[in-house]
Amino acid sequence: SQQGEEDPQALSIQEGENATMNCSYKTSINNLQWYRQNSGRGLVHLILIRSNEREKHSGRLRVTLDTSKKSSSLLITASRAADTASYFCATEGGSNYKLTFGKGTLLTVNP
Amino acid sequence: EAQVTQNPRYLITVTGKKLTVTCSQNMNHEYMSWYRQDPGLGLRQIYYSMNVEVTDKGDVPEGYKVSRKEKRNFPLILESPSPNQTSLYFCASRGEARTAEAFFGQGTRLTVV
Numbered sequence: 001s002q003q004g005e006e007d008p009q010a011l012s013i014q015e016g017e018n019a020t021m022n023c024s025y026k027t028s029i030n031n032l033q034w035y036r037q038n039s040g041r042g043l044v045h046l047i048l049i050r051s052n053e054r055e056k057h058s059g060r061l062r063v064t065l066d067t068s069k070k071s072s073s074l075l076i077t078a079s080r081a082a083d084t085a086s087y088f089c090a091t092e093g094g095s096n097y098k099l100t101f102g103k104g105t106l107l108t109v110n111p
Numbered sequence: 112e113a114q115v116t117q118n119p120r121y122l123i124t125v126t127g128k129k130l131t132v133t134c135s136q137n138m139n140h141e142y143m144s145w146y147r148q149d150p151g152l153g154l155r156q157i158y159y160s161m162n163v164e165v166t167d168k169g170d171v172p173e174g175y176k177v178s179r180k181e182k183r184n185f186p187l188i189l190e191s192p193s194p195n196q197t198s199l200y201f202c203a204s205r206g207e208a209r210t211a212e213a214f215f216g217q218g219t220r221l222t223v224v
Binding site: 033035038040041042043044045048088090096098099100101102103104 | 144146147151152153154155156159161167169189199201203205212213214215216217218220
């Protein structure tokens, strides 16, 4: 069953603008992770935030987690054309340590 | 270089002809899994393995088999492929399961005609 749901499904912005993607989930989690996928290629891990953390930064990435609302957001600042990709949130929880992925947000950054 | 290697990258086969997609990781990870990715459905877990000789079904295991005889290898077997198994397949591995990021292979694009 799908756990995370990203919003929006697609986002188109100009280079230099900020991009915000949201993820909602349904059950309790141990951590939430964000991944990036360039067209048809393998997913690459971006950042992990644990359930007891509220915010995390990595370079131009900022992730927030609100466990009371069961939601997370990924902010990419000062976007570049090379940031064009699909972005997925994945939740980890339960006894089998499974990562459950959402359907992704397709981000297009126009030069 | 730490990596997960899948082979083949592309495969076209006919209905009913058994095939195996190999997956190998060089990070000594205990946890490995297979996903399929389909348009509009995202990534769905097929099977996973928490260690050697320990495998279990994911969300969409029907029509697939796996084995984990060695820590580094986790092949995906389609005994009798059908057209609805046409998809993009990913193998992934993780170290300390609860907190670790997943490392993904480059994917295998399978077409069953």
